[in-house]
Amino acid sequence: MRYSVERIEENIAVCEADDGSVLKLKLYELPQGIREGDIIDRTENGFVVNSAETESRRKKMAEMQRNIFGKKR
Numbered sequence: 001m002r003y004s005v006e007r008i009e010e011n012i013a014v015c016e017a018d019d020g021s022v023l024k025l026k027l028y029e030l031p032q033g034i035r036e037g038d039i040i041d042r043t044e045n046g047f048v049v050n051s052a053e054t055e056s057r058r059k060k061m062a063e064m065q066r067n068i069f070g071k072k073r
Contacts, residue, residue, distance in 0.1 A: 002050065004057075005030075005038045015040065037061075 003015035003023060013030055015023045030040065031049050039053040 001042050002053070003040050003042070003047075005034060005036055005040060007036055008034075 001017055003017050005013050006016050006022075007014050008027070011027050013025045013027055013034060015025060017023065025047070027034065030047050034040070034049065037054065037058060039050045039057060040047045041050050
């Protein structure tokens with residue numbers, strides 16, 4: 001299953017699945033250096049950051065912000 005790291009509160013990462021369900025994970029259960037906005041996939045061996053999907057979603061969000069707020073000059 002795929003999750004988005006929505007926020008990090010102290011030592012807990014609050015993650016949301018594509019179906020809207022929420023999962024709270026201790027940071028030690030996740031890859032080192034995890035950040036808000038990262039996309040993680042659950043595997044047999046734990047969680048891994050999906051770098052390609054993370055980058056794709058960050059680009060989409062940046063484009064949406066540019067469309068809403070206008071381009072910086």
